Amino acid sequence: MEASGTAAVPARGQARAGSLVVLTVVALLLAGCSGPQAGGSGSGWTTQAEPSTGAAGAPTTAPSATTPSGGMPGPSGEDGASGTASAEPRPAATAATWKTFADPARTVSFELPQDWIAQSVQPEDGTLPGALKIEVKKPDGTFMAALRTGLPPSTAECPEGSRRPYTVISSVPVSPGAPAGSGEGTIPPRVVFRVIQGYRYFGSYGITNLVGGAGNQACELRNTVRGPAGKGDWSFGDLVALRAFAPDEKVAPAKAFDTLGAAAAYAGESPDFANVQRMLMSLEIKN
Numbered sequence: 001m002e003a004s005g006t007a008a009v010p011a012r013g014q015a016r017a018g019s020l021v022v023l024t025v026v027a028l029l030l031a032g033c034s035g036p037q038a039g040g041s042g043s044g045w046t047t048q049a050e051p052s053t054g055a056a057g058a059p060t061t062a063p064s065a066t067t068p069s070g071g072m073p074g075p076s077g078e079d080g081a082s083g084t085a086s087a088e089p090r091p092a093a094t095a096a097t098w099k100t101f102a103d104p105a106r107t108v109s110f111e112l113p114q115d116w117i118a119q120s121v122q123p124e125d126g127t128l129p130g131a132l133k134i135e136v137k138k139p140d141g142t143f144m145a146a147l148r149t150g151l152p153p154s155t156a157e158c159p160e161g162s163r164r165p166y167t168v169i170s171s172v173p174v175s176p177g178a179p180a181g182s183g184e185g186t187i188p189p190r191v192v193f194r195v196i197q198g199y200r201y202f203g204s205y206g207i208t209n210l211v212g213g214a215g216n217q218a219c220e221l222r223n224t225v226r227g228p229a230g231k232g233d234w235s236f237g238d239l240v241a242l243r244a245f246a247p248d249e250k251v252a253p254a255k256a257f258d259t260l261g262a263a264a265a266y267a268g269e270s271p272d273f274a275n276v277q278r279m280l281m282s283l284e285i286k287n
Contacts, residue, residue, distance in 0.1 A: 094274050103132060108147060110236075111282040113275055115139050126152055128232040136279070143253050144276055145206075148240065149285065151224060151233040158219035164244045166196040166218055167260060170267045172277070174207060178234070178285035181226040185211050191280045193273065194221050195263045198244025203255040203263050205273065206237020207280055219243065236280055 095113030102109040103120060112118055116138055123133040131150025137143050170193040180189050186209045194212065195203040206223025213221075223237035238253040245251050257263040267273055 094278055107286050108132060108149065109284050110279055112136055112279050116144065123148065123150065145236060145238055145279065147236045149232065149234040151235060153233060154222065162219050163213065163217040164196050164198060166194055166212060166216055166221055169193045169195060169263050174281055178283055179228050179231060180209050181228050186226055187211060189225055191277055193267045194242065195257065195260065196221055196242055196244050199247055201257040201260055201263055202242060202245055202251065203257060204237065204239045204242035205276060206235060234285065236283055
């Protein structure tokens, strides 16, 4: 007989008691940030998905984000952001012809696809004197990005309980062509595409020189560049700040994805993203 809680061992034979439990540890290898990489034909302006980073461009430990089903993101671009370049050929990722937009005073300029529309509009209340706001749309009216200058500094508080995991999908350094301040909490300006986890993965692109958040967690991710003293901040992207939206809130112009893999595919394969990335990287602002 077998007593409660005690394994029975036969008197004869070589049977073994108990069972063998095997623990498999999956190591996520993080690579440092890099510039654009060739991922296929015609994709020179589209970078592959990059590893998770705490600051936009500073490698850190991968975030402890979970997929909507509760599983951990995969290590090879399945649901995670640390995938490798696809061997599959990609279609041409950028517009065939480009033009240059400049405001009447020629204080700002940038390239955009020939059929896209750039239009100066009234800046929001609270901006500094001489501030600009320029919206960029596709021919069908789809909003793609806005350039805003003269923004007041933002110091929104972020209680620990309100922080959400975020992941840097793409991060590309920007050549000096626009003023950027320095100091604590800043990095060299980069064109980034990042997602923050809510009931879905919400993504946004833009230029920033601000650290996202410690430990890959933040209340919001700002697509802003801290400008020189007295000049105000500026922003060029789809949103000034990205956060996790509530189910009853409007998400656009931010993007929403079911998985991190879908967000990485957007950054790696979407012609719209490739066009936006080139446009953002061409920005020049005169002091």
